[in-house]
Amino acid sequence: MTDSNYPANEDAPAQKQRHETELIQWLRIPSISSYPDHKDDTRRAGQWLLDKFQRAGLATQWLPTEGHPIVLAETPPVPGAPVALVYGHYDVQPAEPLELWTTPPFEPTVRNGNLYARGATDDKGQLLTHVHSVCDWIASGESLPLQVKFLVEGEEEVGSQNLEAHLSDLADQLACDCVVISDSGQYADGQPAITYGLRGIATYEIEVQGPAMDLHSGSFGGAVANPAVAISHLISSMVDETGKICISGFYDDVRPIDADERERWTQLPQDESEFAKSVGVDQLFGEPGYTADERRWARPTLEVNGLTSGHQGEGVKTIIPAVAKAKISCRLVPDQDPGKITAAIQAHLDANKIPGTRVTLKADHGAPAMLANTDSPYMAAAAEAIRAGFGVSPVLIREGGSIPIVAEFQKVLRCDCLLLGWGLSDDNAHSPDEKFRLADFHRGIAASRELWKQLGECRVG
Template identity: 55%
Template sequence: MNDTVAQYLTQHADRFVDELKEFLRIPTVSADPACKPHMLRGAEFVYRQFSRLGFNAEIVPTAGHPIVYAEWLKAPGAPTVLVYGHYDVQPADPLDLWTTPPFEPTLRDGCLYARGATDDKGQVFTHIKSAEAWLNAVGALPVNLKYVIEGEEEVGSRNLEDFLEARKKSFACDVAVVSDTSQYGPNQPAITYGLRGIVAVEMTLTGPKKDLHSGVFGGAVANPASGVARLIAALHDDQGRVQIPGFYDDVTPLTDAERKQFADLGFDEEAFKAELGVTEVFGEVGYSTTERRWARPTCEVNGLFSGYTGVGPKTIVPSKATVKITCRLVPSQDPHKIVQSLETFLKSKCPSSLTFEFTSYHGCPAFVLDPTSPYIEAASQAIREAWGVDTVRLIREGGSIPVVQTFKDVLGLDTLLLGWGQNTDNLHSPNEHFSVTDFHRGISASAGLWQKLAEMPK
């Protein structure tokens, strides 16, 4: 990396942390209507970061929460990079499980604790500070940069695609960069070359028009809770394979090289079980835990509710029962096809004595980037220099980032997924945190990446 830039990063390291704390104090919970004024404050904070650096920046209103767009295009002939991130965060509940308040950033054991510390404020902030370092230390960036930082990622990015589609011509870029993933482990930086896709649905079964006394009416009417339980049980066989017709038809299998690559990562299954508090792993027979998590399709129950759930007994036959289900998808699976097959499968098994209702929510296909891409090599070099390690691991992740496929479909862009955090940072959970060391290494890697991309053969 440029020595002047590196010196600037060292000199301003403490200020970067203080500014991140300021960002984290804003409760930008996109799912909570009461936080709407704070969402605007969050967008304004991001906007000011760019405007004071001389970026052409704007806050773009949407039907929901605003998008911040900023661009610096003063490096003719150099690559143009699109950086994506989000300033919205998950709700902080349950509050009583936080050691310190979720929106009062606290340094503890080398980590910064706050909601959004690693998902995604801390990570996207690294790419803003790296641009600052180049501009303030050198006076120019080695590449052209465009930033899209939205406020609705945690609620499905419902307005992002319309924004990208409307401005499609202005988003001509060479590659996109997203930091919303994790390292493989402590001091084991990684580039994520694959993500699973997702479909999310909800099913409700309705029996009687109201809850009924189980002594007076039990055995005379169908119980929706029992009906839902039977349908859930039908989703898998005893080998852990999903029973939705056609579910595996389009699955792109792992290559032998990929399976060896995963095995060579040295996954510690005993430590994994201890971390999660489980005595056994479970899943599709014939695949390792890593393969199941990263590269095999799944069907999971996310929520299940019916009848009385308070303290003590209440003897009723409930009127309704609801289950929330998500399927994680792998390359070549079509989300629309999976949703249709799932709905048909569940409806076919629903007792005629119960009313069936099915709702489909968001979805996206899986993503895989060619692991031999020259962009991956450029990123690997930048990360190696920032972390001071020889190996940068190529991994997949089991989660989904819908915007990655949107970039591919709408803009024709491949995406570098560069995660600076850890899977153990309590993303979406109480006591979310981000290593301050990794925060600074992320800024350094980002600053180095701009230089490595500029040096790539055209």
């Protein structure tokens, strides 16, 4: 390990400005992976990152897939030191509804210390903290105390299926001791966190088909089943009025929350009334017997993400619609299998469909939940790095969201996982006016610099 004090804990103003300018450049690229007409934009966002790595002198690879390319980069090996793999994604969610953005989603704008743009916190801003820390370190002329590899994909927002397909073939090239991922958040403003658990996911589209075409509701009403009513019935049959899921077998494999873990969570600075206020509701709702954090982090859910049927324009059109569709997602917890959940939902739909309708379940992407080893030396190194960067020791939490590839990393690469989130709960990821607080962007860079120092002191072999 170098004896140099580089990098210093505080960036020079000019360096901070460069870090922000480059982030703004990257955020201007509308890399929406789910939209075919943004295929070139998504590729351009990957190329932007590849170019930055190449200018910094990292060894790079552009890996084509059947979808969007994967960007690989690495610094030189350091014998006796761990290898850290940074994972992130350069694709972003769609920006609709556009009318709810204060400023256009791909015209990054700074307001009140926050940078507003799609992808600001999910995940370009957070990922770039690690890119900046490594590239700046190399530019200083000093050697990194460990090898850092980068794996950045363009399909996280659509399920990472192509990365998953390539992962086994890349296992030797990606071999590492820990994976570093910044695609989550702090527990609260001023309280950074290390996330050691993620829920899994299973997503679906339900289609209810009725008559062959839209019918006059006066001439046919009362004689033909209405698909919009039928799909509403199906949805209400899956979740009761308390939030409990009513699908037979859904909870069979759910791992109970450990008593010690529940006790630790009670020590967190949680205020459920403030949490409700922050999301604009007068009270929280969910499965009885659990706190909001327990329901968000360690209990499974079934949510309706979208509903479509019948006339959507101005005025009245009195019809029985021919078809109704719903998009749903389930967040899964440790030991739940997405395949078994699919079978349980299919059986429920078959048993509860209204006569005179045909119901189709289309499964999209799915991934199991994951838990990380909280006792590893890499976890301790990460905690010290966050304390140095943010001035506050982190708490250990789970996260209710899903990063589908993380469980695959554990299985294929057999490595520890460090989920270090710099974002805030009100950063509006996946929503209009997504933002990233610039102070946290710079704190994240400082924490990342310290992380390489701390991990470099962990001996291997």
